[in-house]
Amino acid sequence: MNNAIHLLDVVALTANVPEYGLYRGQVGTVVDILADGRAFEVEFCDREGRAYESVGLRPDQLMVLYFEPASPPTEPVIEMT
Numbered sequence: 001m002n003n004a005i006h007l008l009d010v011v012a013l014t015a016n017v018p019e020y021g022l023y024r025g026q027v028g029t030v031v032d033i034l035a036d037g038r039a040f041e042v043e044f045c046d047r048e049g050r051a052y053e054s055v056g057l058r059p060d061q062l063m064v065l066y067f068e069p070a071s072p073p074t075e076p077v078i079e080m081t
Contacts, residue, residue: 011062
C-alpha cells in the first residue's frame with residue numbers, strides 16, 4: 001500500500017490543530033499540493049458538504065484513508081520467531 005498523499009485523497013488528521021478548531025481523527029480532502037509535496041491544502045466539510053475550514057498541513061499531520069481492501073504483498077511475508 002502506497003502511503004503517498006495525492007490530490008483529492010481523503011485524509012484524517014493524526015494530530016490536533018486547535019488554532020483552526022480541528023482535532024485528531026477529523027476527515028478532509030486534499031485540494032492542493034503545496035511546496036512541492038511538503039505540505040497539502042486540506043478542506044474540511046460538514047455533513048451537508050459545506051466547507052468549514054481549509055488549511056495547509058504537513059504530511060506528518062495526515063493519514064490517507066482507504067475504502068478498499070489492502071492488496072496482498074507481492075512477495076510472501078516470512079515471519080521468523
